[in-house]
Amino acid sequence: MSDDLLAGVAARVAEYQSTLAGRPVPARAGAAELQAMLGGELPSGPTDPGAAVTALVDAVDAGSVASAGPRYFGFVVGGAMPATIAADWLASGVDINAGAYVLGPVAAVAEEVASTWLLELLGLPGDASVGFTSGAMMASFTGLAAARHHVLAKAGWDVERDGLQGAPRVHVVVGAERHVTIDSALRLLGLGHGTVHVAAADDQGRMQVPALREVLAECDGPTIVCAQVGNVNSGASDPVGAVCDTAHEHGAWVHVDGAFGLWAAASPALRAQVAGVERADSWTTDAHKWLNVPYDSGLAIVAHPDAHRAPLRLPASYLAPAPGGHRDNDEYVPESSRRARGFAVWAALRTLGRSGVADLVDRCCAHARRFASQLSAIESVEVLNDVVLNQVVVRFGDSDEVTRRVIAAAQAEGTCWFGGTVWRGVAAARISVSNWSTTEADVDASVAAIRSVL
Numbered sequence: 001m002s003d004d005l006l007a008g009v010a011a012r013v014a015e016y017q018s019t020l021a022g023r024p025v026p027a028r029a030g031a032a033e034l035q036a037m038l039g040g041e042l043p044s045g046p047t048d049p050g051a052a053v054t055a056l057v058d059a060v061d062a063g064s065v066a067s068a069g070p071r072y073f074g075f076v077v078g079g080a081m082p083a084t085i086a087a088d089w090l091a092s093g094v095d096i097n098a099g100a101y102v103l104g105p106v107a108a109v110a111e112e113v114a115s116t117w118l119l120e121l122l123g124l125p126g127d128a129s130v131g132f133t134s135g136a137m138m139a140s141f142t143g144l145a146a147a148r149h150h151v152l153a154k155a156g157w158d159v160e161r162d163g164l165q166g167a168p169r170v171h172v173v174v175g176a177e178r179h180v181t182i183d184s185a186l187r188l189l190g191l192g193h194g195t196v197h198v199a200a201a202d203d204q205g206r207m208q209v210p211a212l213r214e215v216l217a218e219c220d221g222p223t224i225v226c227a228q229v230g231n232v233n234s235g236a237s238d239p240v241g242a243v244c245d246t247a248h249e250h251g252a253w254v255h256v257d258g259a260f261g262l263w264a265a266a267s268p269a270l271r272a273q274v275a276g277v278e279r280a281d282s283w284t285t286d287a288h289k290w291l292n293v294p295y296d297s298g299l300a301i302v303a304h305p306d307a308h309r310a311p312l313r314l315p316a317s318y319l320a321p322a323p324g325g326h327r328d329n330d331e332y333v334p335e336s337s338r339r340a341r342g343f344a345v346w347a348a349l350r351t352l353g354r355s356g357v358a359d360l361v362d363r364c365c366a367h368a369r370r371f372a373s374q375l376s377a378i379e380s381v382e383v384l385n386d387v388v389l390n391q392v393v394v395r396f397g398d399s400d401e402v403t404r405r406v407i408a409a410a411q412a413e414g415t416c417w418f419g420g421t422v423w424r425g426v427a428a429a430r431i432s433v434s435n436w437s438t439t440e441a442d443v444d445a446s447v448a449a450i451r452s453v454l
């Protein structure tokens with residue numbers, strides 16, 4: 001592979017990043033055009049690498065949604081800061097297998113360091129263990145695998161050896177407004193999503209502690225409670241300290257899904273919203289959302305490292321353990337071979353520092369409040385949620401039809417992008433501010449664009 005090839009792609013990526021703010025958000029090309037650009041017969045023999053990669057770069061340019069840009073407010077995506085892109089390139093460029101220390105000590109040590117920094121930044125127990133997963137769903141899978149191990153071991157059952165057939169029933173309690181990926185993780189773990197106990201949530205989507213208490217009274221035996229900080233629509237957090245205390249009185253394990261909301265813990269101004277979160281047993285968060293590192297980057301944090309590792313161990317005679325008490329990264333994620341995704345997390349924390357992460361989080365929340373105050377000043381526009389974090393739920397014309405029309409019209413207008421949802425039974429728009437590069441001017445331009453399509 002020639003130097004020119006690598007430098008050429010780097011230049012195209014740099015150009016893409018620097019023009020992101022001005023790019024139309026939707027992909028220019030659809031499936032048919034992309035098929036034409038990428039498809040055809042399997043080459044019968046080698047193709048020139050430069051030509052092949054250029055074809056891919058052109059397809060990527062045409063077929064990407066500019067979701068990493070500053071006026072993309074759909075889902076909860078974040079962007080990628082330049083230092084984290086560079087760190088991520090390094091992971092591909094050196095191509096070490098980050099699973100085992102012996103295959104690349106730097107990947108193990110980068111994750112060790114980033115783990116220590118993360119725990120400190122988020123105010124979580126310093127002896128917790130951290131796995132660098134592909135995203136929040138796999139982080140919840142990992143945390144809940146540790147939970148399953150722990151509650152069943154307490155009941156005298158070895159789930160890793162004997163599986164779930166014949167095991168004591170594991171009660172799983174979830175909030176009514178949990179994220180869909182909790183159900184998915186439960187399915188993958190053989191715990192099922194149809195047998196959960198559901199604790200009612202309030203009008204912001206927060207689990208209610210009296211409801212949790214009632215539900216726990218029905219749970220006799222091994223129990224796992226799934227709490228949430230940062231509802232995907234409203235941004236509201238469960239009263240997580242009280243949830244932990246109530247669940248622990250019952251002997252339950254508490255897993256907290258904080259895919260984006262856990263970052264509130266890094267902001268002195270917002271930390272009260274997640275007060276007591278450090279008393280949970282395991283946590284999910286994402287770096288590829290609010291920490292603004294490239295995909296794929298989630299974090300599975302467990303207060304009980306033995307329970308974390310128990311379901312994930314890979315004992316094999318040819319795999320030498322890390323020397324000197326260092327970590328083998330594969331002991332903390334449901335993966336063996338993998339890329340050094342910790343590099344980008346390390347780069348984000350090293351470049352932002354404690355105050356930089358707090359600023360990033362606070363800035364996004366200030367932008368969300370700016371959206372809310374400008375939008376709610378417009379007649380026929382209603383902000384449906386308490387804007388406590390980075391999420392704004394908006395309804396137009398007090399009508400599902402008008403709301404859907406305005407969302408579609410705003411998407412077509414192209415200044416910004418946000419999607420739709422159903423919030424408390426009615427259609428609504430969701431505006432999620434989680435990109436490091438969004439400015440007040442981006443918010444103002446987006447509100448003006450929305451106003452123009454009302």
Ligand SMILES: Cc1ncc(COP(=O)(O)O)c(C=O)c1O
Pocket residue numbers: 075076134135136137138179181230231232257258259260286298
């Ligand atoms: C609360 C919550 N949990 C989990 C997820 C899933 O995250 P991922 O797509 O990284 O698996 C999301 C995504 O928005 C989320 O908001």
